[in-house]
Amino acid sequence: MDWLSSHWRTVLDLAVSHLYLAGLPLVLGLVISLPFAWAAKRWRGSYAAVVTSTGLLYTIPSLALFVIMPLVLGTKILDPVNVLVAMTIYTVALLTRTVADGLLSVPDHVEQAATAMGYGALRRLFGVELPLAVPVIAAGLRVAAVSNVSIVSIASVIGVSQLGNLLVDGYRRIIWGELWTGIIACLLLALALDALILVVSRLLTPWQRTAGGRA
Amino acid sequence: MINSLLQWFTDPTNWAGADGIPHRLLQHLWYSLLAVVVAMVIALPLGLWIGHSGRGRWLVSTANSLRAVPTLGLLFAVSLWVGPIFRGDLAFLVPAVFVLLLLAVPPLLAGTYAGVEAVDPAARDAARGVGMTGWQVLRQVELPCALPLVMSGVRTAVLQVVATTTIAALIGLGGLGRYLIDGIALSDYARAAGGALLVGLLAILLEGLLALLQRRLVSPGLTGGNRAVGGRGKDSGNAPVEATDSSAGDATGSHDPRVRA
Numbered sequence: 001m002d003w004l005s006s007h008w009r010t011v012l013d014l015a016v017s018h019l020y021l022a023g024l025p026l027v028l029g030l031v032i033s034l035p036f037a038w039a040a041k042r043w044r045g046s047y048a049a050v051v052t053s054t055g056l057l058y059t060i061p062s063l064a065l066f067v068i069m070p071l072v073l074g075t076k077i078l079d080p081v082n083v084l085v086a087m088t089i090y091t092v093a094l095l096t097r098t099v100a101d102g103l104l105s106v107p108d109h110v111e112q113a114a115t116a117m118g119y120g121a122l123r124r125l126f127g128v129e130l131p132l133a134v135p136v137i138a139a140g141l142r143v144a145a146v147s148n149v150s151i152v153s154i155a156s157v158i159g160v161s162q163l164g165n166l167l168v169d170g171y172r173r174i175i176w177g178e179l180w181t182g183i184i185a186c187l188l189l190a191l192a193l194d195a196l197i198l199v200v201s202r203l204l205t206p207w208q209r210t211a212g213g214r215a
Numbered sequence: 216m217i218n219s220l221l222q223w224f225t226d227p228t229n230w231a232g233a234d235g236i237p238h239r240l241l242q243h244l245w246y247s248l249l250a251v252v253v254a255m256v257i258a259l260p261l262g263l264w265i266g267h268s269g270r271g272r273w274l275v276s277t278a279n280s281l282r283a284v285p286t287l288g289l290l291f292a293v294s295l296w297v298g299p300i301f302r303g304d305l306a307f308l309v310p311a312v313f314v315l316l317l318l319a320v321p322p323l324l325a326g327t328y329a330g331v332e333a334v335d336p337a338a339r340d341a342a343r344g345v346g347m348t349g350w351q352v353l354r355q356v357e358l359p360c361a362l363p364l365v366m367s368g369v370r371t372a373v374l375q376v377v378a379t380t381t382i383a384a385l386i387g388l389g390g391l392g393r394y395l396i397d398g399i400a401l402s403d404y405a406r407a408a409g410g411a412l413l414v415g416l417l418a419i420l421l422e423g424l425l426a427l428l429q430r431r432l433v434s435p436g437l438t439g440g441n442r443a444v445g446g447r448g449k450d451s452g453n454a455p456v457e458a459t460d461s462s463a464g465d466a467t468g469s470h471d472p473r474v475r476a
Contacts, residue, residue: 061378171291183288
């Protein structure tokens, strides 16, 4: 507590960077996974290939991916872009499967009804299929959010600042207050992102709420 | 950059001795195996019991909530706390393996519990109906039926452990992570990138091997797309479950949605 009261400004700054490094890739990853998921649904035979190959990216350990990024992107090792791209890759790896499953969970008769009402493929995707897939997509996003917050802290090892700095510094100088502050701040950030996605998903699906309330 | 990387890989001094690639690779595999096997001994019977009896579900949700704790923080806290109790090499080994174990248990527990839980009640009733005892139902019906989800838990756990073993080099553990950590510390990028490539390849290789193992172990009766769980909604054709089932990877602290109980 003593440590926190004298360092809260630093903690706040680091938390903002942490949120940026973990949050922006969530949005980017969602946008990028959409066409993959759409393709997996449109050409059903490609489902296994798309989901397996994107999922395989998730097996690469994070520290290794952070270190390989400069080699692939031609960036400097200290560049935060490495972390942003790596986190986006992880998000795409997690979300492609979820978004594809979400799109596939839309009942056939609903899609046929939309087509019969004159919806084109694109309008049907954004007006009918995606909104109905929101609960499934949100569940995947929550998993990705919690995962991203934990992984981003490892970027301190390659010198990109965020809450992980408190963990590394607290460990090296054996300052328990700093180490605990880092762990708890990461936890709170993960829980906050998780709650935010839950709230947004509830707001986007008002029909679910009424159905749930009456059941 | 590519040239120095090639140089690092072809330098014979990097292939011999205690800091050579073969020795580091074996270390990495040994620590990972140790953690996963001990975690399986703890988590599999426990998960089977929870799924079979329906009691103690809170254990699964408690283990799951552990996953939001940052891996790096857990590693450092346990190392500072447990490390001083031991002497010599054990001061590094014990806290690191303990953390690896801690990270491997939740996916194993969740996968096993969810697998048994999701067994078709009709199959369970039929087994009871033909006179099987509780133990026989568990061993001959529930366990084989739960195997796809159990294996998905195993794969998540293995990848989690292999990834975390890499960063455990920060608290003094050996293994391939040494190249990454030492390379970064010495600004020797070739060494760090070489280590990173090795770790990435190792993870992908293990994932492939486990997927093959799963294909051999799971009864063909289960892979016809006729599963009680799995959120694929509509008929997904005849694609075998395991063939589409490889996002189980969990690099460093996240988890696979499908093994969430």
